[in-house]
Amino acid sequence: VLFRSDGVDYKYSGFVRRMETKKIHQVHQNRDIVLLTSLGFSPTGEVFNVNSEYLAACAAVELGASKVIYFLEKNAALLNKIHGSSIPHLRINDGRKLLDLNGVRTEMKGFVYLDDCPFDRGAEQLFLIKMGWGMNALEGGVKRVHLISPYDGALLQELYTRDGSGTMISR
Numbered sequence: 001v002l003f004r005s006d007g008v009d010y011k012y013s014g015f016v017r018r019m020e021t022k023k024i025h026q027v028h029q030n031r032d033i034v035l036l037t038s039l040g041f042s043p044t045g046e047v048f049n050v051n052s053e054y055l056a057a058c059a060a061v062e063l064g065a066s067k068v069i070y071f072l073e074k075n076a077a078l079l080n081k082i083h084g085s086s087i088p089h090l091r092i093n094d095g096r097k098l099l100d101l102n103g104v105r106t107e108m109k110g111f112v113y114l115d116d117c118p119f120d121r122g123a124e125q126l127f128l129i130k131m132g133w134g135m136n137a138l139e140g141g142v143k144r145v146h147l148i149s150p151y152d153g154a155l156l157q158e159l160y161t162r163d164g165s166g167t168m169i170s171r
Contacts, residue, residue: 012048016050053129057137060140066142066144067146068144069145072147073150074126089164089167089168092170146167
């Protein structure tokens with residue numbers, strides 16, 4: 001079975017149909033950690049690739065998580081056009097407006113589209129893509145999404161300081 005959406009053949013890429021949340025909660029009650037793979041299996045046994053950022057957003061929604069943390073592939077941050085300072089926090093409405101202004105469209109089913117994005121395949125575009133996945137999680141009920149640049153101490157700084165190190169988007 002090949003995956004098709006709007007007439008486009010995505011070969012062996014797919015979506016999460018269901019998640020074994022009851023089993024995941026049982027494992028958590030035993031104080032064990034669950035590792036999710038981006039490989040999914042169809043009822044007929046075919047293997048499909050699932051985007052890992054989509055999987056994280058989907059799992060967070062299904063499990064009732066309060067936050068999702070995405071590490072960016074490159075250093076990137078939202079900057080205030082006037083002051084040049086970083087913007088540590090956005091509300092979901094402002095995040096949606098930012099994506100709309102930059103030609104980024106999301107679908108709950110799993111894709112982030114770059115329709116008219118003014119940026120090339122650089123840090124800015126990667127930031128907006130992860131932000132799109134985060135918006136899916138927020139719209140599904142997750143309370144906060146953190147977008148963090150990959151440098152030493154960034155996660156601790158983001159979680160345990162007032163200003164953080166990245167950008168937090170909240171409902």
